[in-house]
Amino acid sequence: MQRFNSYYSLNVFALELDKWDFPEHKHNFYEIIFVEKGTGDHILNDARMPYEAGDVFILRPEDGHYFEIKEFTKFIFLKFNEQLFTEKLAGSKTAKWLETTQTLLQTASTINGNIVKDEVDKIHLHYLFQILLREFSNNCAYSRELLLELFGGVMMLLARAQSTVQFGLECPSNTEIDKLSQILSFTRMHALNPEKMKIDNIASQFNMSPNYISIYVKKHSGQSIQQHIIQTKIKTASQLLKNGRYNINEIALKLGFSDASHFNKIYKKYTGASPKQK
Known part of the structure; x- marks a missing residue:
């Protein structure tokens, strides 16, 4: 499958099309696509889903996709890579924005199709994407700073929209969202500590029972805590x-797998490739 590459930390542009002439492809960046007008089908990882004005899709670098346009469509594309996260967080006193964004990107695939259901959020996103598009073409003072803040606004709106879908019709409280982010952040921080990565110990860290934390994470993220851990x-x-500093046996041991064979099996299941092929 063809891969489209971009070497900019952020790129914003619009396309107006009556026919999609690009092949199915992947990227070396993340991509958020806003449909300003038009209808058709979006084929994402071989799954077909209809789109209409106001829909938003989040794509990871490994996602393959293309569109089939039925009615003349205007897309606004927001492409970015992880370098943008560093720029956005420069001088920040908190990692909450990064945690929320990482959680959004890691769990986006648990929601099929359009991520935004609320009509008011769709209107807000429409305005934000229009401003992003205009500011990206500007060379005025503070345009870059404004772009970064607008990007943060888009990500927070999408995170809220995603959590609303996951929590049901009623918008979840900040406490619930923060707790999920803290749990997932804890697993990322302690990935190389097999003892702390045990569900019993994670549950204890957050004053939950192992059974309740499993139900809680599944309900609010769409994936089990065991899936997140793996x-x-x-x-x-x-x-x-x-990095190349450790062999497969050492990596398996550091991550708490029973042996290299078990590690190889799980790694291939989740990535489609043997670790020896890296």
Whole structure:
């Protein structure tokens, strides 16, 4: 499958099309697509879903997609990579924005199709994307700073929309959202500590029973806590493999797998490739 590359931390542009002439492709960046007008189908990872004006889709680098346009469509694209996170957080006193954004991106695939259901949120996002598009073309004072803040606003609106879908019709409280973010952040921080990554110990850290924390995380993220733990370990393993300092046996031990064979099996299940192929 073809891969489209971009080497800018942030890129914003619009396309007006009556026919989608691009092949199915992946990216080396994250992408948020806002449909300003038009209808058709979005084929994402071989799943077909209809789109209409106001819909928003979040794509990860590994997602393959293309569109089939039925009615003349205007798309606004917001493309970015992890370098933007560093720029956005420069001088920040809190990691909450980063935690919320990482949680949004890691769990976005648990919601099929359009992520925004609330009509008012769709209107707000429409305005934000219009401003982003205009400011991205400006060379005026503070345009870059404004872009970063607008980007943060888009991500927070999407995080709220995602949590609303996950929590039901009523918008969840900040306390509930914060607790989920804290739990997932804890697993990322302690990926190399097998003892702390046990569900019993995670539950104890947040004054929950193992059974309740499992139900809580599944309800509010769409995935079980065990899935989050494994995905965090696999992501950490990929980083260690790229680093080259440890062999597969050492990585398996550091991440708490019973042996290298078990690690190889789980790694291939989640990535589609053997760790030896990295």
